Amino acid sequence: MARAWVRTEAGPHLRGRVTRNTRPEVVLRQRVHAFGLRFRLHVPLASRCTPDFVLPRHRVAVFVDGCFWHGCPEHGPREFRAPNADR
Template identity: 60%
Template sequence: MTAPVPQRVPAHPGASSPQVARRMSVLRRRDTKPELELRRRLHALGLRYRVAYPIPGQRRRTIDVAFTRQRVAVFVDGCFWHGCPEHGTRSSSNTAWWVAKLDANRARDADSTRVLGELGWRVLRVWEHEDPAESAARVLALVRPAC
C-alpha cells in the first residue's frame, strides 16, 4: 500500500526583513546544539552510531542518530520546526505560508516514522528542549534492552 505523500509547500514569499533573512540563513540543518549534546552523552555511554543516516527508499531524508544493527532511529526535533505542543510558536509574518510549512514538516515526520516502522525500525523522537541525559537514557533502553 502506498502512503500519502506529505503535502508540498508553496514557494516562500520572502523574508519579512533583511534581519530575518540573515537570521534564518545561518540556522543549521544538522549538528545543532541539542543534537550534539545528545550524541556526546550517547558516546560517553559507550554507544556507537551513524549520523545523518539515509532513510532507506526516501530521497533527501535522513535519521539524525541511527543504530543500524539494532534498527533504532533517533530524531532530535526542534520545537519551532516540528511544532512542539509545549514550545512551538507561530510566526507573526507570512503566517499562512508558515502554517503550511510546519504542517508539511509534521506530515513528513509522521511519514518517515511510518516508513521506518514498516522496515522494522524503532523510532524515537526527542524534542530539543528535553534533558539530554534523560533522552540518552531513553535511547540506551531501546538500543540495549535489559535482559
C-alpha cells in the first residue's frame, strides 16, 4: 500500500528555489551556443521529465543539477532535510 504525501513544515527551504535559468544553466547554454550548437529550452519529454535544454539534432537532453542535489560539502545543505524523511 502506497503511503500518502504528508505536508509538513520541515521543507520550506525547497519552496522558493529557482528551477529555471539558474546561473550555471545560463553559463552552460552560452558556451554551448558559442560552439555553434542550437538547442530548445525546457522541452517536456515522453518520460514526463523536463530537461533544462535539448539538442534535438544530436538527440541529447541536458539536466543541470546544482550543489543542493549533489550534496556539495561547500554549497549544499549539511544534511538532507526531506519533509517526510522521518516517516
